[in-house]
Amino acid sequence: MPPITNDWAEALKEEYKKDYYKKLFDFVGKAYASGTVYPPGDDIFNAFHLTPLSKVKVVIIGQDPYHEPGQAHGLSFSVKPGVEIPPSLVNIYKELESDCGCYIPNNGYLVKWAEQGVLLLNAVLTVQAHRAASHQGKGWEEFTDAAIRALNQVDRPIVFLLWGSFARSKKQMLNNPQHLILEAPHPSPLSAYRGFFGCKHFSKANQFLTEHGADPIDWQIENI
Numbered sequence: 001m002p003p004i005t006n007d008w009a010e011a012l013k014e015e016y017k018k019d020y021y022k023k024l025f026d027f028v029g030k031a032y033a034s035g036t037v038y039p040p041g042d043d044i045f046n047a048f049h050l051t052p053l054s055k056v057k058v059v060i061i062g063q064d065p066y067h068e069p070g071q072a073h074g075l076s077f078s079v080k081p082g083v084e085i086p087p088s089l090v091n092i093y094k095e096l097e098s099d100c101g102c103y104i105p106n107n108g109y110l111v112k113w114a115e116q117g118v119l120l121l122n123a124v125l126t127v128q129a130h131r132a133a134s135h136q137g138k139g140w141e142e143f144t145d146a147a148i149r150a151l152n153q154v155d156r157p158i159v160f161l162l163w164g165s166f167a168r169s170k171k172q173m174l175n176n177p178q179h180l181i182l183e184a185p186h187p188s189p190l191s192a193y194r195g196f197f198g199c200k201h202f203s204k205a206n207q208f209l210t211e212h213g214a215d216p217i218d219w220q221i222e223n224i
Contacts, residue, residue: 001028001044006052011150015143024139028126036129038065039072046074047121048147050114057117057214058159058205059151061167064136067127075120078110081224091187091196096219099200105221116217121147123166145173152176157212159205163187163196180208 004012015021028044031037039046062076066086071079077089085093085108096102114120123144128134148170151158158179162168164186174181184199185191206216 002042004045004048008048008053011053012146015146020139020142027138031126031128037126038067038129039074043074044125047114047119050111051117051119053150055117056119056151056158057209058161058217059119059121060161061170062122063166064124064133065122065127067130067132075110075114076122078120079108081107081109083108087189088187091189091192095197095199096202099202100219102220106223110221112221113217118217148173157208157214159208161201161205164191
């Protein structure tokens with residue numbers, strides 16, 4: 001795992017000293033050495049690398065990396081170019097089209113969002129190939145919760161988009177009145193029709209950012 005070297009390193013430095021992280025580090029190292037694990041090791045911390053703490057404007061919390069070949073690259077909901085767009089991201093694009101007039105692109109590569117300040121954070125950062133949720137309960141949740149707590153303490157407005165019951169469970173850590181918390185069902189095909197469609201979270205996030213003097217997010221992912 002390449003170290004986090006930007007300002008997240010200072011915010012998370014105490015985590016590296018804790019027993020859970022030492023066990024997690026050993027577990028992850030052995031998992032990569034003994035089988036196929038996603039994302040590639042160099043991509044594990046991409047959410048942190050691409051979106052420094054000082055630049056975060058919006059947070060989108062996912063649960064696990066994708067667990068099939070070529071998909072995961074360290075950003076929640078995002079897949080590498082050339083990979084079929086997963087169903088939940090298809091629905092995110094449909095809501096963007098309805099909410100903001102974005103066209104639906106031919107790829108699911110969300111690095112553009114990350115570079116604008118959208119932290120695409122999975123709660124668990126690794127997964128065994130073909131086995132969804134296989135690295136849950138190994139310590140990643142404690143590490144990413146520390147990141148969420150650090151975000152909660154930031155003294156500038158941030159928008160948290162909490163989609164689905166898992167992401168919404170993180171709301172208990174978010175008590176900073178400067179921040180905006182938007183909740184909706186998960187964009188999965190199983191639940192998107194229960195209120196994700198029509199939630200208008202993307203335009204609401206941009207309105208909030210603009211009202212607080214920050215540049216809005218350009219949500220349009222371009223065709224490749």
